Every structure is written in C-alpha cells, then in structure tokens.
Amino acid sequence: MSSRKGDRLERELVNMLDDVGFGVLRAPSSGSATKRELPDVLAGNGEIYLAIEAKASGRNRIYLEEEEVENLLSFAERFGARPRVGVRFDREDWFFFNPVNLYQTDSGNYRIKKEKALNDGADFYELIGISQQAELTD
Amino acid sequence: MSSRKGDRLERELVNMLDDVGFGVLRAPSSGSATKRELPDVLAGNGEIYLAIEAKASGRNRIYLEEEEVENLLSFAERFGARPRVGVRFDREDWFFFNPVNLYQTDSGNYRIKKEKALNDGADFYELIGISQQAELTD
Numbered sequence: 001m002s003s004r005k006g007d008r009l010e011r012e013l014v015n016m017l018d019d020v021g022f023g024v025l026r027a028p029s030s031g032s033a034t035k036r037e038l039p040d041v042l043a044g045n046g047e048i049y050l051a052i053e054a055k056a057s058g059r060n061r062i063y064l065e066e067e068e069v070e071n072l073l074s075f076a077e078r079f080g081a082r083p084r085v086g087v088r089f090d091r092e093d094w095f096f097f098n099p100v101n102l103y104q105t106d107s108g109n110y111r112i113k114k115e116k117a118l119n120d121g122a123d124f125y126e127l128i129g130i131s132q133q134a135e136l137t138d
Numbered sequence: 139m140s141s142r143k144g145d146r147l148e149r150e151l152v153n154m155l156d157d158v159g160f161g162v163l164r165a166p167s168s169g170s171a172t173k174r175e176l177p178d179v180l181a182g183n184g185e186i187y188l189a190i191e192a193k194a195s196g197r198n199r200i201y202l203e204e205e206e207v208e209n210l211l212s213f214a215e216r217f218g219a220r221p222r223v224g225v226r227f228d229r230e231d232w233f234f235f236n237p238v239n240l241y242q243t244d245s246g247n248y249r250i251k252k253e254k255a256l257n258d259g260a261d262f263y264e265l266i267g268i269s270q271q272a273e274l275t276d
Contacts, residue, residue: 021216022216022217023189023213023214023215023216023217023218023219024217025163025165025176025217026166027163028164028166038163042163042180043217044216044217044218044219045217045218046215046216046218047218049182049187049218051161075161076161077161077184078159078160078161078182078183078184079160079161079163079181079182079183079184080161080182080183080184080185080187081161081182
C-alpha cells in the first residue's frame, strides 16, 4: 500500500499485531531501492510467523497483480512464514486470506470481493491463531 | 547503521543472507517515523530466525548504546528470533555476537574490540547454523 490512507491502515495493522505481542517489521516503502519483492508486513511471536501483503479499498473489490502474489508466496516460503493477503474495506475489519484461496481472473490477477472477504476471510483472531469461537465460549 | 558506507555494508550482509536462501527484510532507515525499536536486519529460512543489529567501523572498536542492545533483545524475544550484533571492521569479514556475550562498560554501553571479534565472534557460517569445522572435514 502506498497512498497516505493505505499507509495509515497499514500502521493500524502493525499496531494490532504489536498489541497482541508480536514483533512487527514493515518493509521499506515501495519507492525505496531496497524494496525488492517484500511483503508489506512481517510479524512473529515465536510460534507464528506471518508475511502479509496489505490492501485497502473504498470500493467493493480489491485486485492484486499476479506478480505481487507470487512474490509474497516466494518470500514467505524462503523466510518461513505464513503468506497472507490482508484486505480492509471501508468501515469493515481486516480480513485475511491464504493466497492459494484467492480467485484468479483470466488475466492472471487476483480479485477479492468485499462480500467474499466478510464471508470467507479469516478475521484478526484467526490470523493470530486464536479461534473466535473459543473466545466466545470460554 | 545510517552512513552511506554503513548502508552499503548492511546491503552486503543482506545479500549474503539472501545468497544462502534466507528471506531478508531490512528495517526502514533510522530517520523514518516507522523506525521504532527495530533491528537493522531480520532474516529467516524456516529453521533459523535472526534479528541483527549491524555495525561497521574503520577503527579498532565498535560501541553500541545500552538502549540499542536492549531494543534488539526485546524485539528478538517478541518476534521469536535470535538476537545478534553483527560487526564489520575494515578489511575483515563479518563477525557476530549474542549480545549477552558483549563487554559492557561502566557507563552501560557495549564495546567490541576488533581483536575480540576476530577471536571470539561467530563467522557467517556459524551464524546461519553451518559449522565451519564440519565444512572443512566433510
């Protein structure tokens, strides 16, 4: 994410992970020479390691380029982290997908509809390994 | 590291880790608003995770502030990585220390002498879990 709004939302995600005890590193901004094929956010807590590509939209769909997803998968595999695409639609929470479960268009790019995110995406607690169900019944 | 030379040497270290199959992320530069208490380099290969504070010097001693080392230890513990201080003296290889083995001065800061680094520091292969000894005898 590179816009000012995207930057703010990415910091929101960093802070959420920080608040639940993760060590979190953001990649240098996209314009930087040191940005190779890096995820937006890298987080770990000694048990779970997450490489996250973060996307926000004021519309009802979010698109990712094929290369973006391939780079995420490649980095996550090398580093030893779970690859995740985090999507944030206006006035909604963050939802997360394993890239292998994303819909790929004929052009090779990936598309996430807002409805799909709310129905099928993992919420923040699932992302960090806490079952929401368990929370409610405990 | 923030100087141009420091930046070049930090990239050297990133490339070395990259070459042996690690996923590597550099923290945003020190001047950035997003640089909280982050290590210079974060690397993983699915087995070993490393949080590295990198220091270079043209002299015979390298100093680290107490806070710098505390931040490294704290981040590494949260993230689930091995904390390491990497030192690079002119015309020498990189050597690495677990911060707990560094000499602390009366003022609380840490000091690494070049001679100590060459004698007692772990070399790059030890850092990444390959015993140099094993390499030679294999």
